[in-house]
Amino acid sequence: MLTTYTVVEGRLAVRNGVQEHEALRAAVWLDLLNPTAEEERAVQDALRLEVPTREEMQEIESSSRLYREEDALFLTANFLYGVEEGEFGSTPITFVLSQHNLVTVRYATPRAFLGFITRCQKHPPTLLRSADHVMLGLFEMVVDRLADILERVGGDMDSASRTAFRSAKGQARADRRDADLRTALLALGQVGEVTSRASETLLGLSRILTFLGTEKDALIRKENAVAIKTLVRDLRSLVDHANFLSNKANFLLDAILGIIGIDQNGIIKTFTVASVAMMPPTLIASIYGMNFKFMPELDWHFGYPLAILVMIVSAILPVFYFKRKGWL
Structure with a gap:
């Protein structure tokens, strides 16, 4: 125009x-x-x-x-x-x-x-x-x-x-x-x-x-x-x-x-701590999940609750350690 x-x-x-x-x-x-x-x-x-x-x-x-x-x-x-x-x-x-x-x-x-x-x-x-x-x-x-x-x-x-x-x-x-x-x-x-x-x-x-x-x-x-x-x-x-x-x-x-x-680092750190905390219980569960014929713990009356207790304690201890270090 x-x-x-x-x-x-x-x-x-x-x-x-x-x-x-x-x-x-x-x-x-x-x-x-x-x-x-x-x-x-x-x-x-x-x-x-x-x-x-x-x-x-x-x-x-x-x-x-x-x-x-x-x-x-x-x-x-x-x-x-x-x-x-x-x-x-x-x-x-x-x-x-x-x-x-x-x-x-x-x-x-x-x-x-x-x-x-x-x-x-x-x-x-x-x-x-x-x-x-x-x-x-x-x-x-x-x-x-x-x-x-x-x-x-x-x-x-x-x-x-x-x-x-x-x-x-x-x-x-x-x-x-x-x-x-x-x-x-x-x-x-x-x-x-x-x-x-x-x-x-x-x-x-x-x-x-x-x-x-x-x-x-x-x-x-x-x-x-x-x-x-x-x-x-x-x-x-x-x-x-x-x-x-x-x-x-x-x-x-x-x-x-x-x-x-x-x-993002905080989120990744949280997941990392959670993963590390779950590693000991996973290890214990893996051991007692093996299908060997002769395992002394299979005949224990309190073997199952004891295994659960050990897994819980092994998960809690790393969390306390990380908090003490200031990582959480």
Whole structure:
């Protein structure tokens, strides 16, 4: 779907679908979401630039993601999306920046894009005054959303750790404790996945801003230099925070796995002690279960109860020994 955003007499004009070349050239922002071949061709013919295909956007080498063609900059990075819906992922988005137009090519909708569109409806002359300003505004919204996501992820991780350690320290039933540890592990797994994808987005934005800093041409206006510096500073702080969350998640994961290992060792130790305690009675029962013709104990009047008593005593003695050693 092709959507164009233009400021007409101080108001935002939004149009969908293929339009005439003059209307496309007059638009400050052209947003291509899952574009058709006809929409791509219309944008290319109107702006005289090549819209990258989905396969080209997925290439990972830097030269295929950040480059210049004539008077346009092609900037591609992976962006996190779908965290609020619970089905998150990363999608490549390309920003094609020219002197008067910004073209975005995407196949998913991060929440930051919806937030920026809402802001444009309230303040169109301010946010849509130039193509580079729109692009930086989108970057700022992405950074703000990532900061919110990392804050929420940190809160989820703290909640999971409290649940796991409280269950481990308490006297909860085994099934309840296992459920709490399982919930904590799933939460930490999601935290790790979201953090890694957020770090990927932050890294991509950092590369784009570094590339823009090396270009230093008329496509980036001087009044936006301060915004770029602010973005770089915010990105660095978020990268540090994402690394902190990742390290904390790994520590908590190791701690929870250690707790699970201790519980499993306790269960195995109990079975081991029980097995060792049953070995002497088993030996005695095996001896008196032999079918030899001449066994003196067979004629004893109290042979059967005596054998039972010996087996019970031989089972109890190892248990007392293990308790004295502190193994139980």
